[in-house]
Amino acid sequence: MIKLYTDGAYDPHSGLAAAGTLIVVDGNQLQFKEKVNATNNHQAEFLAANFGFNALQELTLPDQPILFYSDSRIVIDSLNKEYSKHYVEELNQLLHLEDQYAVVVNQWIADRQNEGAHRLALQALRES
16 A cells, blocks of 8 residues: 655745655655645645656556545545536646556545645745
8 A cells, every 4th residue: 555645835925836745655755845836825735746646656666555645625625526616627637647546545634644745845845
């Protein structure tokens, strides 16, 4: 089983955004971060999720169930409903990425349970 944690960060003062991803495979943590082009925090969260699934694909791991965790209710709710009023393109990209795996479980978690991905997103934001 693979655990994927993502978080987006957006600074409204600078207009900068970033994504952080933490992937846990067999007890080993892999960390990824990057700057993203978002106009608000919700979009940054969607882009972070896309970034996380893209990072996961690049690892070419054996097919295993994916537990996807995000502290963004809009991302998890949109995935589970397969609908988004304002982030249709980002959601469609994310659904396409999830379709590459046999089993993906989307789970909302509290901010305090997502500190690893959150710190990575903040690091990338500061490095921008």
